[in-house]
Amino acid sequence: MKSAAFRNSFGKDSKRRKAAMHLIPNLFTTGNLFCGVYAILSVFKADYMAAAVAILVAMIFDVLDGKSARLTNSTSHFGLEYDSLSDVVSFGVAPGLLIYSWALSGLGTFGVAIMFAYVAMGAVRLARFNSTVTLSDGKYFMGLAIPAAAGVVASLVVFDHHAVQMGAEVKSIVVLILTLMLSFLMVSTIKYRSFKDLKFKGPQQITYLVWGILGLMMVAAWPQVMLFVVFSGYAMMGPVEKMFSLVVRVVGKKGAVKTELTSPEPKL
Secondary structure (H helix, E strand, O other), X not given: OHHHHHHHHHHHHHHHHHHHHHHHHHHHHHHHHHHHHHHHHHHHOOOHHHHHHHHHHHHHHXXXXXXXXXXXXXXXXXXXXXXXXXXXXXXXXXXXXXXXXXXXXXXXXXXXXXXXXXXXHHHHHHHHHHXXXXXXXXXXXXXXXXXXXXXXXXXXXXHHHHHHOOOHHHHHHHXXXXXXXXXXXXXXXXXXXXXXXXXXXXXXXXXXXXXXXXHHHHHHHOHHHHHHHHHHHHHHHHHHXXXXXXXXXXXXXXXXXXXXXXXXXXXX
């Protein structure tokens, strides 16, 4: 009887541990959702800096959510859906309202259409990711991830507040072009590196460590500028790599054709 009671208690403890492991990622997701709601409320108050910072903090919760789920082996269909719904709020609706109230409200209905395009393309991006997550190799994302797009928007607000301070007309044009570009990149088939295939073992470990320290130093020294540089640089990395691969392919084909034309005919 004692052994049976011991096994039952052990089984209950195991179930409690599993429940706690599943709870941790969902708590981070809840923090992500809270930051998104706070960003929306800040936009209503015209406190754009607070909204931008809340979106950036939501990105930290989003990263912790995925990392904790993988470390504790507690990924689930519920967690995936909850995370996506939170991302729509924090990285879709909140940045959309931010760019409209901050820069596009003077364009009237056209500004509303641009803002809606960003939110809609972000939702489509998440839906496509959820439907193809089991088929992905994990090394690349197809299309710009919606948190990265939101990071560009939020860091631009911080960058403008501390460094540039664009005029109303210039701001509306810049944000209009940027929003259309981000909307296109999110639903495009351009591949973006996920950096999940980086190996922090062997001789490359020191190289990654050095680059990581340098990057952190630059961000810590001038975060108002470097955050925008990092997010916009990542957003442009996909198209740049795509164009580079196309150029290499075209040059390779031309080189192959020249080799065939200049090669001597075989003698009989």
